[in-house]
Amino acid sequence: MVSRVPSGDRYGIKDWLVQRLTAVVMAVYTLFMTGYLLWQPVSNFAGWQELFHSLPVRLFSLIFLLSLFLHAWLGMRDIFMDYVHATLIRLGLYALVILALVAYAAWAVRILWGPA
Amino acid sequence: MRFSIYRYNPDTDSKPYMQDYTLDIEPEGNMLLDAILLIKAQDETLSVRYSCREGVCGSDGMNINGRNGLACVTPLSELKQPITLRPLSGLPVIRDLVVDMSQFLEHYRSVKPYLINHDEPGQDVERLQSPEDRAKLDGLYECILCACCTTACPSFWWNPDKFVGPAGLLQAYRFIADSRDQALNERLDDLEDPYRLFRCHSIMNCVDVCPKGLNPTQAIGKIKSLLVKRTI
Ligand code: SF4
Ligand code: SF4
Ligand code: FES
Numbered sequence: 001m002v003s004r005v006p007s008g009d010r011y012g013i014k015d016w017l018v019q020r021l022t023a024v025v026m027a028v029y030t031l032f033m034t035g036y037l038l039w040q041p042v043s044n045f046a047g048w049q050e051l052f053h054s055l056p057v058r059l060f061s062l063i064f065l066l067s068l069f070l071h072a073w074l075g076m077r078d079i080f081m082d083y084v085h086a087t088l089i090r091l092g093l094y095a096l097v098i099l100a101l102v103a104y105a106a107w108a109v110r111i112l113w114g115p116a
Numbered sequence: 117m118r119f120s121i122y123r124y125n126p127d128t129d130s131k132p133y134m135q136d137y138t139l140d141i142e143p144e145g146n147m148l149l150d151a152i153l154l155i156k157a158q159d160e161t162l163s164v165r166y167s168c169r170e171g172v173c174g175s176d177g178m179n180i181n182g183r184n185g186l187a188c189v190t191p192l193s194e195l196k197q198p199i200t201l202r203p204l205s206g207l208p209v210i211r212d213l214v215v216d217m218s219q220f221l222e223h224y225r226s227v228k229p230y231l232i233n234h235d236e237p238g239q240d241v242e243r244l245q246s247p248e249d250r251a252k253l254d255g256l257y258e259c260i261l262c263a264c265c266t267t268a269c270p271s272f273w274w275n276p277d278k279f280v281g282p283a284g285l286l287q288a289y290r291f292i293a294d295s296r297d298q299a300l301n302e303r304l305d306d307l308e309d310p311y312r313l314f315r316c317h318s319i320m321n322c323v324d325v326c327p328k329g330l331n332p333t334q335a336i337g338k339i340k341s342l343l344v345k346r347t348i
Pocket of ligand 1: 258259262264265266282283286325326329330332
């Protein structure tokens with residue numbers, strides 16, 4: 001017997017695309033940062049402060065972190081969809097992940113723009 | 117040759133067990149199904165499904181030394197002993213090596229595996245297709261629905277009731293790719309779903325095991341690129 005299950009929500013391709021785009025952003029940022037630090041090694045706190053004083057670096061870092069959080073959300077949701085089949089528990093886990101990621105995003109802004 | 121075969125009769129066994137058999141058979145020139153049928157001649161309680169014996173009907177898909185395949189086209193000489201045979205995983209076992217394919221076929225049915233064409237067919241006129249358009253169906257139409265791919269797919273194991281699975285998605289694309297079909301957008305609507313299509317994480321177990329050498333992952337990729345084209 002095949003059970004009757006509700007299925008057939010009409011979404012998915014945008015998430016799939018966003019997952020790939022954010023991966024590209026993260027790859028570019030990682031390459032950029034590694035390249036930069038190899039080119040111009042930073043050895044002390046003052047050096048880090050100077051690097052992150054520049055607005056482009058801060059913006060790029062923020063975009064990187066937001067990409068990371070979005071990517072993490074889609075990935076975690078996929079994992080829960082794969083393995084956690086009790087709807088209420090899955091919903092709870094979604095909520096926890098979203099709360100954590102939103103908190104991280106706020107925290108990231110504070111770190112990048114907060115008092116040094 | 118030594119064999120270790122999964123046995124389970126839900127009417128009499130409380131749980132499945134592995135049974136050992138030894139068989140005097142020349143590995144060269146014989147297929148695994150030949151050996152299974154000789155074993156069955158010794159022990160007629162062993163259940164197995166087969167029909168064509170030449171890789172055409174898709175009846176004898178099973179897990180052979182940990183890998184899904186068709187017994188009738190698997191040369192005995194290529195198998196390490198003891199040859200361990202289990203039913204396809206992820207589907208309910210009816211008995212021994214025979215599984216209940218209902219769920220698998222239900223997914224196949226759900227992709228509407230037939231041409232949808234609203235033009236009134238003329239009398240005694242075929243729906244013509246150019247050789248180029250016909251060529252687009254190569255690598256798709258050959259599927260024999262043996263379920264080796266779908267039952268090797270972890271995404272199907274986790275969500276067998278919702279994920280269409282590689283075989284169903286390959287067939288979905290077979291009709292999407294057909295120049296005579298007119299339901300492209302309905303088909304894409306039906307597939308754009310986090311469970312029906314997007315449980316596929318490109319693990320590619322399906323490509324690895326398909327006894328017909330087909331590539332469901334590529335077909336799934338093509339469905340995704342059509343969805344991308346449609347959305348951006
Ligand atoms: S794609 Fe290959 S493995 Fe899957 S059902 Fe079709 S023939 Fe069998
Ligand atoms: S590529 Fe997709 S369909 Fe094929 S085995 Fe992996 S998850 Fe399953
Ligand atoms: S018996 Fe038909 S495919 Fe093996």
